[in-house]
Amino acid sequence: MLDQLNLVSIPFSQQYPLSPLHWIIADQTSSITVESTRDGLHIHENPVGVLTNNPPFDYHMHNLSNYLSLSACDPSNQLASPVALPIWSRGLGGVGLPGDLSSPSRFVRAVFTKYHSSCQPEETAAVNQFFHILATVAMVEGTVKVGSANDKTIYSSCINMDKGLYYYTTYQNSQPTCVALHRDTLQDDHLIIFPFLTQPNFHYQN
Numbered sequence: 001m002l003d004q005l006n007l008v009s010i011p012f013s014q015q016y017p018l019s020p021l022h023w024i025i026a027d028q029t030s031s032i033t034v035e036s037t038r039d040g041l042h043i044h045e046n047p048v049g050v051l052t053n054n055p056p057f058d059y060h061m062h063n064l065s066n067y068l069s070l071s072a073c074d075p076s077n078q079l080a081s082p083v084a085l086p087i088w089s090r091g092l093g094g095v096g097l098p099g100d101l102s103s104p105s106r107f108v109r110a111v112f113t114k115y116h117s118s119c120q121p122e123e124t125a126a127v128n129q130f131f132h133i134l135a136t137v138a139m140v141e142g143t144v145k146v147g148s149a150n151d152k153t154i155y156s157s158c159i160n161m162d163k164g165l166y167y168y169t170t171y172q173n174s175q176p177t178c179v180a181l182h183r184d185t186l187q188d189d190h191l192i193i194f195p196f197l198t199q200p201n202f203h204y205q206n
Contacts, residue, residue, distance in 0.1 A: 002043065007036050015149050024051035028161055033057045050110045052103040060107045067108055070094055072116040101144055106137040123160065127167050127176060130158045141171070155196065172198040 011018045023034045024046060031046040035056055044057045052060065071093035077085050097112055098105035113136045119129035134156045141152040157168035164182035169175065177197050 002034060002041060005041070017146065020054055022051060022053050022057065024049075048111050048114070050107055050114065052107045052110075054103060060104060063104050064108065064111060067096065067112070070097055070112055101139055110134075110137050123165075127158065130167075131156060131169055131174075131176060168196070170196050170198045173200050175201045 009018060020036075025032050025034060026046075026049065031049045033044045033046045033051055035042045035044070037056060042056070046057070048061075048064075050060075051057075073093050074087045075093045075095075077083070079085070094112070098108055110133065113133045117129055117133055119125045134153075138153040138156070139151055141150045144151040152171055155168055155170045157166065159166045159181075164180065166179045166181055167176050168179075169177070179194050
């Protein structure tokens with residue numbers, strides 16, 4: 001079916017210039033990356049389950065080799081082993097993890113955080129952890145300019161494909177919202193739209 005795709009030079013929003021998008025297609029066990037470049041459509045096995053846009057996926061996978069020494073654990077003294085150098089802070093194993101908002105840096109951060117995160121097995125914990133992982137690569141409004149406009153992470157989402165539960169947060173509302181996709185909606189003969197809940201939802205304890 002991908003061979004029959006036609007990509008057109010029409011931006012999805014007049015506020016932003018045309019963007020060369022890349023896609024990730026996944027099921028419960030694996031994922032692939034699909035990219036349209038000057039020399040055609042490419043499909044890659046995606047062993048890390050992470051996607052950003054340009055540069056192409058091959059570059060991102062090759063670039064990960066530059067960060068093989070990153071760790072969630074305290075580093076060992078490989079610099080000058082006879083010298084007693086102190087571990088003076090938590091997180092020193094991650095020194096060198098890129099912190100800028102470019103696609104390559106965000107790709108590395110997402111891979112590092114994904115493979116070193118841990119949570120309880122229940123779904124609420126997994127969903128909560130997912131949004132924490134994506135928060136490490138989110139764009140805060142004003143930190144990235146696209147022409148005269150501000151770029152930002154408009155929304156983040158994940159899905160339980162077994163149960164058909166779609167979770168999302170928006171830039172304005174960080175509380176996860178869930179849409180149950182299997183609640184009769186698959187039997188309807190028309191498009192059903194759930195508007196984003198964008199208003200902040202604060203829980204007052206007193």
